[in-house]
Amino acid sequence: MEKITDSNILELAKQGDTNAINTLVYEWLGLTTITTKTNLKQDCLQIMLESTEVPEQQSVVRVIRDGLIPLSLKSVAKVKVLGRETGEDFPDWQEEFELKHEIVQSNQDSQLSTPQPSLFNSIFGAIAEGAGAAGGVIMGACQKIAQLDGVITKEEAQVLTLIKKKLT
Helix, strand or coil, rough: CCCCCCHHHHHHHHCCCCCHHHHHHHHHHHHCCEEEEEEECCCCCEEEEEEECHHHHHHHEEEEEHHHHHHCCCCCCCEEEEEEECCCCCCCCEEEECCCCCCCCEEEEEECCCCCHHHHHHHHHHHHHHHHHHHHHHHHHHHHHHHCCCCCHHHHHHHHHHHCCCCC
């Protein structure tokens, strides 16, 4: 069985196919509790995130931005990400950013792949940035825990916030 981010999906996403982009965003977030809806209006890619609880803005926007930049979408100049509770008519929050096309270089052997951010790595990356070696050890341990169920609960997120405050 092929993984959802095979080269066909990536190629379609790079060409601006909103269904392919939606598939990638859903996978990057790694949370089955969030539904994604993606459309393109002129040069603005709009991504609506819906969940029974309002999606956490800072982390999900960072994951989406980090995933979209390497795609170098020619037809997209800016991205608007919106978050709302399922069933609501209006978003609880929205954030817009320009999509800057940057060349991503890798020290590894060249491969045709696109970095795949995740909400988990976004949260723990922020912790590790300010924590040095200790943060790296904690991040490694937390990644192992998250791999068990792939979900970060509200309680786990609160613990992460406390750890970050202690380490920075």
